[in-house]
Amino acid sequence: MKTFLYITVIGMLVLGCASTQEKNMALSSATVASDTVRIANDSLEYEIIIIEPGFNAWLVTQRPRGYYGEQFLETRNRIYVTEYNQRVLQPFRFNPDLYIQQINYEPNIHYGYEVNYLLYNYFLFFEQRYRQRFITTRGRRY
16 A cells, blocks of 8 residues: 555656646747747848847837837947947957857848837847947946
8 A cells, every 4th residue: 555655646746747847848938939029021031030038028118119210220220230240250359159140231221110120129138138338329338
């Protein structure tokens, strides 16, 4: 009888741990999926994928769409992308884990408001989260 009781308790522990692991894996993949922003336009053949934990939650707290003009966003994104790409090319000076690959942002392509808005906010998020500074004229200090 004791053996049966021990086997039953051990079996319940194994099943309990397995179900917790499955729930954690499901929660983890749901978090990653909810923190992935994908913007694509097949006619222009471009795609932006932002996979950054916490970005969506942070974005909700920022100024709404329509607050900035599209020209402002395009100008800032050109500055940010240029600086970011320069940092990618200098892995001994800047952390290569932060600056993984260059961003192909062509100034003569009209990406639209949504792309520029999300890209601009991603750079603000990146600056804040990783304590980086791209534009020295801004008043934010980290």
